[in-house]
Amino acid sequence: MKQLIKTFKVAFQALGKNRTRSLLTVLGIIIGVAAVIITISAGEGATKQIQDQISGLGTNLVMIYTKTEHRGGSHVRMGKPINERDLDILQKNAVWMSKISPLVVVGVQAIGPKGYKSSAIYGVSHEYFEILNREIYMGNSFREEDVKSSRKVCVIGETIREKLFLDTDPVGRQIRINKIPFTVVGLLKEEGKGTMGQDQDDMIIAPYTTVQNRMYGYQGGYEMILASALSENHIVNAKNEGLELLRESHKILEGEENDFDITTQVELQEITGNITGILTILLGAIASISLLVGGIGIMNIMLVSVTERTREIGTRLAIGARESDILTQFLIEAVVLSFVGGAIGVLLGIIGNQVIYKLTNFHIPTVGYSILIGFGFAVIVGVVFGFFPARKAAKLNPIDALRYE
Amino acid sequence: MPLNNVIETKNLSRVFSSGEIKVYALTTINIVIKKGEFVAIMGASGSGKSTLLNILGCLDKPSSGDYFLDGVHINKLNKNQLADIRNKKIGFIFQSYNLLSRTTAIENVGLPLVYDRTGRFSNPTEIAKKALEQVGLGDRIYHKTNQLSGGQQQRVAIARALVNDPALILSDEATGNLDSKSSIDVADLFVQLNNKGKTIVMITHEPEIAQFAKRMIYLRDGFVLTDELIKNRSTKESALKDLEITVQPS
Secondary structure (H helix, E strand, O other), X not given: OXXXXXXXXXXXXXXXXXXXXXXXXXXXXXXXXXXXXXXXHHHHHHHHHHHHHHHHOOOOEXXXXXXXXXXXXXXXXXXXXXXXXXXXXXXXXXXXXXXXXXXXXXXEEXXXXXXXXXXXXXXXXXXXXXXXXXXXXXXXXXOHHXXXXXXXXXXXXXXXXXXXXXXXXXXXXXXXXXXXXXXXXEEEOOOOEOOOOOEOOOOEEEEHHXXXXXXXXXXXXXXXXXXXXXXXHHHHHHHHHHHHHXXXXXXXXXXXXXXXXXXXXXXXXXXHHHHHHHHHHHHHHHHHHHHHHHHHHHHHHHHHHHHHOHHHHHHHHHOOOOHHHHHHHHHHHHHHHHHXXXXXXXXXXXXXXXXXXXXXXXXXXXXXXXXXXXXXXXXXXXHHHHHHHHHHHHOOOHHHHHHOO | OOOOEEEEEEEEEEEEEEOOEEEEEEEEEOOEEEOOOEXXXXXXXXXXXXXXXXXXXXOOOOOEEEEEEOOEEHHHOOHHHHHHHHHHHEEEEOOOOOOOOOOEHHHHHHHHHHOOOOOOOOOHHHHHHHHHHHOOOXXXXXXXXXXXXXXXXXXXXXXXXXXXXXXXXXXXXXOOOOOHHHHHHHHHHHHHHHHOOOXXXXXXXXXXXXXXXXXXXXXXXXXXXXXXXXXXXXXXHHHHHHHHHHHOOO
């Protein structure tokens, strides 16, 4: 034990005597560890952001939509469109769903007093806002009567307000959507960019009846039906219920496949979780390779160092160092290098995360386990790659080593 | 065996074999060196000087025959025990000093104490300082090796050989890299240390330096050719005078 402490001192002295070399050696480890921490954290950050947005989609969301298929890069509707009949059946019979809203979307041109913008109008029921947790910042959402009598009222997002009204209050004022006058009854609370980078405030929301009856360009059927399950525990029930009712409504026989899709928020979360999980592993693997390269760098420099210090090793052996003393000394040197490199790398990784946040506004929370992986891997790399040069040094024959030129 | 025999070899031989060829580097060497002796080992290149020194210094083991160092039968020791014996009983001095570069004199001198496992040195720094004072470098303690002249560096190395209070000081061509004046200084330092009771064995091919010793062993082809006491030992003064004579004609 006492000998180990002395050897530690010797190793530290040796490192201090070769500061430049030591620094260059740890550089690889520093970069490797920082890369591991940043990539893993970035992956986790992205996952969390996506998960947050999905859970922000609305509690207990169930979505029913027409089956689509990718054909030549575009979505093609495969089954029977979801329509009024389906909505009616769901509204009348569903017991596990508390709120139901259809969704129709039409691309429009909106003109306001101060400007215009191309956007999309979302035709929905008054329950849509609750299903998707969209809050109203000013004014109100429209009511059931508005839907029933297909009134020309709408709720707009912040992006639309900015283009059409500049700095003024939009509530109660008129805008023209595809030349049809609408009254703005409410302004959505700002949401910012969505998961895929889409602007969630670039939308106009109006009663679906109004969109169906009055908007030019409406193609019939619904994009989808959105619903809320009674509670989190009933999401599966709601899904199964939706399946049953829709199969009945579409007259699908037993054994036949559905011509529609039904997804819940939970499933969505699982899918994206899987995707981002793979992404994180991939990024981490790439970063690990750089750490491996750093480790080989350590081995390289240590091997050179052993050759360069052959005479020193010979001298140490001659004056009474045991093989184990030399082995420990060189091993400690390698491990200390990787420790220091690891520590600096961790620091750099944390700082890097902050810098990325400042520059891109993409928040990367430094994940605890990324530090553990990065640092742990660095130390393992140090021990493994430090061992071979250390053993080479210890196995030197003192007679030859003393005469080494 | 009487304990005042620092070195005792019995029919010591060392054979190097590379493949079929066998090289007899040393053959039946019988040497006894007592405590307090100052022995010069001479011989041409290939005479077995270095092989003998390696065995005497416990860096190598004989092929046959026995070697006793300060009463310890070296043949029976394993690698670690050999390392410990070197640390405890031998002070090495090399031709090219073999000091750690970019390291202070005192750190270099203290190096053998780092590997001491007996715990017999309670204050390494103080002991190292004393050793440096003994070789006349008391004012250069914190100088780094590259700030010292060749002669000074060799004296640091001598201090390093003294620091563990060894039974035997082994010098391998200690003056080989030095100019005549520094060589005489180093040889004189050996004489002073010997006067204080240190047992010294030095290998040299310079007769002038060997002349400082009390006894000379001459090797040829792995055998001891002559082993006799030196009658007219050189002193620092006489050697310096000789130096002047040889210089003057030019």
